[in-house]
Amino acid sequence: VTWFEALDTTLDEVWQELLRGQGDANAPARQPTLATHGLTGFPEARTVVMRSATRKSAELEIHTDRATTKVSELKTRPRAALHIWVPQRNLQIRIRAEIEIADRDRTDKDWRKVPTASRENYGVNPAPGTPITAPNQIERSADPERFAILICRIIEIDTVCLTGPLHHRALFRRADDWKGQWLAP
Amino acid sequence: VTWFEALDTTLDEVWQELLRGQGDANAPARQPTLATHGLTGFPEARTVVMRSATRKSAELEIHTDRATTKVSELKTRPRAALHIWVPQRNLQIRIRAEIEIADRDRTDKDWRKVPTASRENYGVNPAPGTPITAPNQIERSADPERFAILICRIIEIDTVCLTGPLHHRALFRRADDWKGQWLAP
Numbered sequence: 001v002t003w004f005e006a007l008d009t010t011l012d013e014v015w016q017e018l019l020r021g022q023g024d025a026n027a028p029a030r031q032p033t034l035a036t037h038g039l040t041g042f043p044e045a046r047t048v049v050m051r052s053a054t055r056k057s058a059e060l061e062i063h064t065d066r067a068t069t070k071v072s073e074l075k076t077r078p079r080a081a082l083h084i085w086v087p088q089r090n091l092q093i094r095i096r097a098e099i100e101i102a103d104r105d106r107t108d109k110d111w112r113k114v115p116t117a118s119r120e121n122y123g124v125n126p127a128p129g130t131p132i133t134a135p136n137q138i139e140r141s142a143d144p145e146r147f148a149i150l151i152c153r154i155i156e157i158d159t160v161c162l163t164g165p166l167h168h169r170a171l172f173r174r175a176d177d178w179k180g181q182w183l184a185p
Numbered sequence: 186v187t188w189f190e191a192l193d194t195t196l197d198e199v200w201q202e203l204l205r206g207q208g209d210a211n212a213p214a215r216q217p218t219l220a221t222h223g224l225t226g227f228p229e230a231r232t233v234v235m236r237s238a239t240r241k242s243a244e245l246e247i248h249t250d251r252a253t254t255k256v257s258e259l260k261t262r263p264r265a266a267l268h269i270w271v272p273q274r275n276l277q278i279r280i281r282a283e284i285e286i287a288d289r290d291r292t293d294k295d296w297r298k299v300p301t302a303s304r305e306n307y308g309v310n311p312a313p314g315t316p317i318t319a320p321n322q323i324e325r326s327a328d329p330e331r332f333a334i335l336i337c338r339i340i341e342i343d344t345v346c347l348t349g350p351l352h353h354r355a356l357f358r359r360a361d362d363w364k365g366q367w368l369a370p
Contacts, residue, residue: 043220135353185309
């Protein structure tokens, strides 16, 4: 009996990995790849840091600089994919999510919890992506207005485990209360 | 002097990593994350296997099952992002590429080079993503018609190195012959 033989335990394993990412800086789910619809006609993908995972609401939270292009992209099209590969389990987790940018009250509240050493990540000048003449032509100063929280409301989880002779793939959807469906891999 | 202090050596390092992916099954560039515009309104991201990298033409090749959703997505919108994270270098490589699905002659030619043990990856039935009642309700049989080569013509490489107190970010574009431009990180 492998854990992948039941849909409910499959979903449990996925959430174990997501919750590990919240607490363990070395867990694969700590640094998912966030894919968005870009503004220049290409999809975009980059590493982000996942700060919070809540199974009950099926939400993840990501902190980012409000001046990054990803925030502009998500304001334009508020849907994203998150991709996590867990080598220890040969497990791929693909998440489709609707993204909400947290409001000011929420952001102000969480800013107080950002460690002082991390605050300079929010406030590089010029803004991320601006052409500069050399890598040292930037300044960093903590700016609470630049702090943004991306609330990722998970709509679907598409997961595949490559261990064993069969590749087990399953789709879990918010719309059917996460009961799950096997898919051909 | 760190390697990131010159644009040309930066690009050399990126290509070293891409070329390593071609030859070394354990290299990070062997398994990039491919992001596409999905067909249901969400971006999509999944692990793929990179089979070939050519610096001169700035092209990468990926093998996939022609019946996967990614091929339909790329027929609809032939642009993708490739994301690679190289932990040993704290290096993120983000690639924007135009995707061409190789023609029949080319595919037939390369099929002969696919190891017998790998051929069953092209021909799972029902097609990938089809709902099934249990993970064992599939059959595999090698089908050359299912073999597809995605030729990724790199348009831009956006890379950032997180080593050291400065995060060095640079953009290289086919349109200006890869001469490169520093960006604020």
